[in-house]
Amino acid sequence: MNITRENVDALNAVVKVDIAKEDYSDKVEKILSDYRKTANIPGFRKGHVPMGMVKKQYGKAVLVDEVNKLLQDALNKYLTEEKLDVLGQPLPKQQDDIDWNGDGFTFEFELGLAPEFEVNLKSKKPITHYNIIADDKMINEQVERIQKQYGKLVPETEVKKESEITGTFVNDDRDIENKVTLTLDKFKGKATEKKFIGAKVGDSFELKTKGLYEDDHELMHALKLGHDEVHGLDITVTFTISEINKRELADLDQELFDKLFGKDVVKSVTELKAKIKEDAEKQFVQQSDQKLLNDVTEYLVENTKFDLPAEFLTKWMQTAGEKEMDLDQAKEEYEKSEKSLRYQLIEGKLIEENNIKVTMEDIKDHARKMIKAQMAQFGQMNPSDKELDDIAARVLSNQDEARRISEQLISQKLLELYKEKANIKEKELSYEKFVKEVYGDK
Template identity: 70%
Template sequence: MNITRENIDELNAVLKVDIAKEDYSGKVEKVLKDYRKNANIPGFRKGHVPMGMVKKQYGKAVLVDEVNKLLQDALNKYLTEEKLDVLGNPLPKEQENFDWDSDNYTFEFELGLSPQFEVSLDNEKPITHYNIVAGDEMIDNQVKTLQKQYGKLVSKESAEEGDQLSGTFKNEAEGIENKTTLPLEKVKNKEPFLGAKAGDTVKVSTKGLFEDDHQLMDFLEVEHDKAHGLDVEVEFHVEEVNTQELADLDQELFDKLFGEGEVTSVTELKEKIKEDAAKQFEQQSDQQLLNDVTEMLIENTQFDLPKEFLQKWIQTAGEKELSAEEAQEEYEKSEKGLRFQLIEGKLIQDNNLEVKFEDLKAFAKERIKEQMAQFGQMNPEEKELDDIAARILSRQDEVKRLSEQLMNQKLLSLYKEKVNLEEKEVTYEEFVKEVYE
C-alpha cells in the first residue's frame, strides 16, 4: 500500500491511496473461509460448501468490505503520523471507470486543512468587565422578602390591599373546583375582592383576572391549553382573610438567617445580602466577559477557511444529504462558531491549558458541594463527595460536560490575566439595560 499527498494550496490537499492485491487478499480469504464453515446452503452439509460457490455468492461484498476497512485504517494512521490538522473528514473523489474486478485499486480523497494563524490577546480598545452589585432598591426588596418569609399570618375581618384569601374557586359547568390561597398582589382585578369577609362569595371573570393567563393553571387548576384565553365566570368562596405580618428585624431573625452572631444589625444584614448577590451576579458577569472576548478574538483574528471543501463535507456529514444550496446556508450559519473553535484550540495549545483528571475530580466535588448546600447539607463528608464524584465521572457525557466547564474557567482566568479590561461597577438593572437593551 502506498499513500501520497498533493497539496493544492495551503488549505486543500488530495490524498492518493494505492492498494495492491497482496494488501487485502489474505484478509478476504480468511473471511470467506469463516463464511464457508458456517454457510447453510441447501444440498451441502455445513462446512462443506465448495469455496467457489462461497466466493461467487459472497466474494464481491467481502472484498469491498475488507478494502474499505483497510482504507479507513490507512487514512487514520496516515493523518496521525503526518500530524495533519484537518477539518471535517476526508472526502472520496469520484473516479470514472473504477473497477472492483481489478486486482489493484487507487482511491483519491480531498482534504480540508486547518489554517495556520496566530492569536493575540492584546486589544487596543479595552473590554468592559462588569462588577454587578445589588442596588439599594433590590436590597430593600430582599429585606422585605425575608421579613415576609419569616413573618406570620394574622387573621383579619375583611380584605385589603396586600392581604391573602384562602378559599375555593368554582365553576361547575367548566369542572373547576380548586381550593387555594390567593395573594391579592397576584390579582390584576382586585376590586371584587377588597372588603371580602370569611363566608362571602366573590364572582369574577377569568379574563384579565391575572397579568398572565398561565396563573389560572395554578389558582384554578386548569390545563395549559384551556388557561389561554379562558373567559368564564367563577365564584370564589372565601374561607379566611389573612394579612402577612412582617418579621421584626431583630437578632432572632438574623440568627435564623445566618447563624448565631454572624449578623448583628440591619446595616450588616444589608451588607450580607449585597455580598451574596454579588456572588450570584459574578456568573453573569463572567459569561458576558467570555462573550465579549469571543467577539473580539473572532474580529481580530483573520484567516481563510477551505470554504468549498467544507460545504461539500456538510452536504454528506448529516443523516440526510443536503443540497448544495442547503449546505452553503448551513456553512454560513456555522462559520463563526467554527472560526472560534479553531481560535480557542490555538489558545489552549499556545498557553498549555489542559484538564487533568485530578482537576476534574476536584471541580466535580465543588459542584456537588454547591448543590448539596442548596438543600441544607453544608458540611458533607469527604468520602461521600468522593463516592458521588466517582459515579458522575464514570459517565462519558458528564465527563465531557464538566471538562468543557472547567476549560471555560481556565480560559476565563487567562482572559482576566492577559486581555485589556476596564472594570465597571453597575447595578443589576444597569447591567441588563446596558447589555441586553
C-alpha cells in the first residue's frame, strides 16, 4: 500500500491511496473459506460447496468490504502520523470506473486543512468586566417582596391603589372565562386604574385588551391564552370583582428569619439585608462572567483573521448530516455555521497553546459539587461521600451529561485565561444600571 499527498494550496490537499492485491488477497481468501464451511446452498452438503460458486456469490461483496476497511484504517493512520489538522472528514473523489476484477486499486480523497493563524488576546480597546452590586434600592425592594410574600390578607370593602383584586375575565365570543388575582400597578396607563379605584365586590366593567398591560405575558396569564393568541389581540372583556384584599406586610422578626434561612442563621434586619446582598451578588457574578465570555468570544471572532476552505466545507456539509443537502442548502448552512467554526478553531488553539485540560477527576469533582448543592436545596445538608460518588457515577454514565460538564469546565478555564491575559477593565454598577447599559431599556 502506498499513500501520497498533493497540496492544492494552503487549505486544500488531495490524498492518493494505492492498494495492491497482496494487501487484501489473504484476508479475502480466509473470509471466503470460512463462508464455504458454513454456507447453505441447495444441492450441496454443508462445507462441500465448490469454492468457485462461493466466490461467484460472495466474492465481490467481501472484496469491496475488505478494501473499504483497509482504506479507512490506512487513511486514519496516515492523518494521525502526518499530524494533519483536517476540517470535516476526507471526501472521496467520484470514481465510476473501478475495476473490481483488477489486481489493485487507487482512491483519491479531498482534504480541507485547518488554517495557520495567531490569536491575540490583547484588544486595543479594553473589554468591560462588570462588577454588579446589589444597591440599597434593590435590597429594600427584595425585603418588601419577602414581607408581602409572607404577609397576610385582610379583606377590604373597596378597591384602593395597593389592593389585591380577585375577579373573573369573561368574553363569550372567544370562550374566555378566567379567574385571576391582580394588582393595579401591572396595568398600562392610569385610565384602567381609575376604573378600579373605589369599586366594590360584585362590580363589573368592560376593558379593552389592546394596551391593557405593559407586558403581553401579563395578558396571557389574565386571559389564559397562548402567546400567539394575545399578540395584537383587540377585544372587549368583562371583569367582575369577587374579592378585595389588602396584604399586610409580615413583621421582620426572628420567626420570619428562621423560616427563610433556618434557625438563627440570620438574627437581625441588618443581617437579613447582608444575606440578600450576598446571595444576589453571587448570581450577578455568573451573569457578569457570561457577558465577559460572550464579549471576548465576539472580539476574537471579529479580529482573528484567517481563510477557511469554504468550497470544501460546503461540499462536505452536503453529506455530513443525517439528511443530504443540495448545493444551495449546503451554502446556506455553511454561512450560518461559519462564525461558530471560526470560534471552535480559535478556542482549540487557545486550549492547545495554554495547555488547558479537563481530567476525569475534574469532571467527577464538579458533578459531586453540583449534586451536593442540589441536595442542599431539598434539606439534605450532609450527604455521605458514597452517596455523592454513587449519584455522580449514574450522572456521568450519560455521555451527553459528561460532555456537557466537560465543556462547562473548559469554558470556566478559558474565562480564567481571559481574565488573566485579555485587555479588561473593571466597572462597578448596580444591577439596574447593568441591565440598562447592556440590554437597553427593554
